[in-house]
Amino acid sequence: MPIMRRAVGLCVLALLLGAPPAPAQAPPAAAGRVKVATGSASIVRAGQTLAAAPGVEVFEADVLRTGADGRLSVMLKDESRLALGPMSELALTRFAYAPGDQQLGLGVRLARGVLSYVSGLIAKLAPESVRLQTPTSIIGVRGTHVLVKAEAP
Amino acid sequence: MTARRAALALTFAFAAGCGSPPPVVTPTPPRDLIVLAPHPEGAPLGAAVVTASGTAVDLTAAGAAVTVAAGQTPPAPVILPPDEIARIFGEALGALPPPARRFVLYFELGNDTLTAESQAQVPAILALVAERGQPDVAITGHTDTTGAAAANVVLGLRRATLVRDRLVAAGLDAGLIEVASHGESNPLEPTPDNTEQARNRRVEVTVR
Known part of the structure; x- marks a missing residue:
């Protein structure tokens, strides 16, 4: 049975190389969910644009975007809240919330528009790991409610 | 807006024969x-x-x-x-959503029965979930420091799952729920190891 033998050989090779026998990668956990979405509001993920609606999951690296009549808000798993007004674009650059493993971090970058950020448990447990960015500034948050308006050129 | 108005003005200017660049x-x-x-x-x-x-x-x-x-x-x-x-x-x-709300449920000592006070909170949890529309509900089990830490993670998970089952039986959508256990690692009242503490034996239900 040469085919069988070759298959066994491949499996042994795979084991030797440390390759997993089957794709066992768990899907990444959501960072939070959309709570309010009105007018033109979308999520851009890996180049795909998805309509934002209440209950839709948000992941690290997503970009949230609103049009001229849009508003969009999200609650993250650490209870942080992010709300965007019209003509806004925000990237969730980092989200780590595993207090048991000391994995905590929140990064958002407002490219344009208007943001209201209300801090959650990450800011409470590890304030230095929260970072808001705008085109001109980096904002360290020791507080609980920060408003940002980014005027793109 | 201003740019568009300027462009419009230029168009008119050109139409009127003004040749300025x-x-x-x-x-x-x-x-x-x-x-x-x-x-x-x-x-x-x-x-x-x-x-x-x-x-x-x-x-x-x-x-x-x-x-x-x-x-x-x-x-x-x-x-x-x-x-x-x-x-x-x-x-x-x-557009800011309302804040997350947390309910803390306690068990009778030594068994898997909710205390009467905690049992009485179940309708309030369901009412809040209905009011919020599409919340996520995190159910996290916690124990005191009696016994081994690993066993307490299992115990916390079992109790969180009991609360989940109870809320689902009362009408909560199971798809909204996320169950976890922190075992003895996240006490309300910090204690030495192997200490009975009723306040630490709890399940937290967070409606986000």
Whole structure:
């Protein structure tokens, strides 16, 4: 049975190389969910644009975007809240919330528009790991409610 | 808007036979406004530190605001009055969801029965979930430090699952629920190891 033998050989090779026998990668956990979405509001993920609606999951690296009549808000798993007004674009650059493993971090970058950020448990447990960015500034948050308006050129 | 009006004006100018070349448009550099605002539910204000062009500006008062222009040292903060905050940020503020709410449920000592007080909270949890529409519900089990830490993770998970089953039986959508256990690692009342503490034997239900 040469085919069988070759298959066994491949499996042994795979084991030797440390390759997993089957794709066992768990899907990444959501960072939070959309709570309010009105007018033109979308999520851009890996180049795909998805309509934002209440209950839709948000992941690290997503970009949230609103049009001229849009508003969009999200609650993250650490209870942080992010709300965007019209003509806004925000990237969730980092989200780590595993207090048991000391994995905590929140990064958002407002490219344009208007943001209201209300801090959650990450800011409470590890304030230095929260970072808001705008085109001109980096904002360290020791507080609980920060408003940002980014005027793109 | 201004650009479009200018373009329109130029079109008319050309149509009218005025042959002057269009003006060179220089883009305005980015400008950001950052405000430390009062907390929507009245939690302490805290502070924010804005860093730009190597300079840090502390915002420590309610309404403290700084406008930062690209490539320039940020100026000292000013206080933005509430009506200005509402004018600039009203739409975003209006989209803020209500805060997460936490319910703490306790078990009778030594068995898997909720205390009467905790049992009585179940309708309030269901009412809040119905009011919120599409919340996520996190159910997290916690134990005291009696016994081994690993066994307590299992115990916490079992109790969290019991609460999940109870809420699902009462009508909660199972798809909204996430169950976890922190075992003995996240006590309400820190204690030495192997200490009985009723307040630490709990399941927290957070409606986000």
